[in-house]
Amino acid sequence: MIEVNNLTKYFGPFKVLDDINISIKPGSIYGLLGPNGAGKTTLIKHLAGVYRPDSGTVKIIDEQVYENPKVKSSLIYIPDDLYFFNQYSIKEASKFYARIYPNWNQERFDSLKEYFPLDINNRISKLSKGMQKQVAFWLGICTMPKVMILDEPVDGLDPVMRKKIWNLMLQDVSERKTTILVSSHNLRELEDVCCHIGIIYDGKMVVQRELDNLKTNIHKIQVAFESDFNQLLQGFEVLHNSKNGSVNTLVVRGDKEELLNTLKKANPLILDVLSLTLEEVFIYELGGLGYEINNVTI
């Protein structure tokens, strides 16, 4: 459904995207992560057809996106910085969308009036940032998109509205096989909804895996030994090792069984495997690439 092959982009002499490859199947949600300035928005703007690739291809439903109105009519792009025609009310904007998008669903728009606590006669420019985001989703979802490209989608929404909007999108993913690519710094939220995760760093795609697999190579373990045990960890890539009283918290990359067997041989007083959050995986994957994580504690 979404295919990016060898995408490279320069801004002047600066290579902002470097040989990016992504493949996303219909009916899945792909989470795009990365530190500030990594290139997420630039990548997203290629997917939305805003930027032309310098080299490589960006295809949605087997067609190049750039300058392709047919593809653009089946996708919705909700950027971080929303833009609406200033004078439009919600009702006028819905009429505009109905003219532009061939699959506009008026019935859905009308039924969602109950869902969004907004007066459709209000001018969009007079609404708060969070209310404008609600309008963007309301209108967007009524175009019955095959693909949704979302840049920090729920930023500025209150927790109840965030949940409501995710519910709407998840319903479309399961019932209509809508494909979603979402970029967010809210890893807790992405963890609940994404099946695939890509981490972009310095313009390069450095990690790209199923969410479950992402966690299988890094392990968080609490251990306590009577004597020093650090020599046991030789041969393992220790990403973090902190001590609180007699208990050490380790984050180690490598084979889980091999690591546990090695530690067990030295008769630990405590040996617990803790589950890692997506946030921790993100921090330690990037730490391995030289991103400054020294001040981050777990």
Ligand SMILES: Nc1ncnc2c1ncn2[C@@H]1O[C@H](COP(=O)(O)OP(=O)(O)OP(=O)(O)O)[C@@H](O)[C@H]1O
């Ligand atoms: N129009 C532009 N002209 C020149 N440089 C740009 C332009 N847009 C972005 N950049 C640069 O490209 C790099 C990537 O920016 P981008 O906005 O894609 O990052 P991001 O991952 O979305 O960051 P954030 O998480 O902070 O939103 C940054 O170094 C940025 O300064």
